[in-house]
Amino acid sequence: MYRILLKILKTGLLTEPFPPKPPDAPSPFLPVDRSLSIRHVDAGSCNACELELHAANGSYYAPERQGIRFVASPRHADLLLVTGPVTCHMEEALKDTHEAMASPKAVLAVGDCACNGGVFRGSPAVRNGVDGLFPGAAKISGCPPSPNDILAALKAMTRSDQEEPPASS
Numbered sequence: 001m002y003r004i005l006l007k008i009l010k011t012g013l014l015t016e017p018f019p020p021k022p023p024d025a026p027s028p029f030l031p032v033d034r035s036l037s038i039r040h041v042d043a044g045s046c047n048a049c050e051l052e053l054h055a056a057n058g059s060y061y062a063p064e065r066q067g068i069r070f071v072a073s074p075r076h077a078d079l080l081l082v083t084g085p086v087t088c089h090m091e092e093a094l095k096d097t098h099e100a101m102a103s104p105k106a107v108l109a110v111g112d113c114a115c116n117g118g119v120f121r122g123s124p125a126v127r128n129g130v131d132g133l134f135p136g137a138a139k140i141s142g143c144p145p146s147p148n149d150i151l152a153a154l155k156a157m158t159r160s161d162q163e164e165p166p167a168s169s
């Protein structure tokens with residue numbers, strides 16, 4: 001037991017530093033200080049965007065250290081994160097989820113499909129992304145976008161005028 005604790009103390013923090021905020025990142029539009037609760041809805045994705053989301057949310061980047069966390073209920077969320085081209089079947093569920101969220105709230109489309117339909121654009125089975133439903137939604141393009149792109153965008157959506165917390169060792 002003590003040997004394990006000693007090893008943990010000696011090893012320190014091994015997680016990757018958080019990606020820096022890009023200089024051209026949008027100014028924060030959610031009045032949240034260094035914290036963001038996210039409800040993710042897969043609106044017909046091929047699941048590759050989800051794999052990148054899982055990678056971004058894993059212990060390697062550890063976004064919870066930065067106050068970014070995924071929540072199970074839209075009632076607890078500031079941000080609706082959408083992947084997939086918004087299939088006709090998912091349209092109502094997406095609207096209901098957004099309606100269930102308290103204000104202030106925002107929408108972030110992750111991946112080309114959620115931005116504008118991507119490779120499924122024009123199909124009669126999809127709504128070509130979030131534009132028709134949530135005009136003004138923030139977007140991260142890519143098929144799929146990388147965990148770094150996702151995390152940098154998420155961080156840009158929180159207040160950015162504060163210093164990074166000191167890294168624990």
Ligand code: SF4
Binds near residue numbers: 083084
């Ligand atoms: S953007 Fe690409 S990776 Fe993401 S759901 Fe669409 S096809 Fe899949």
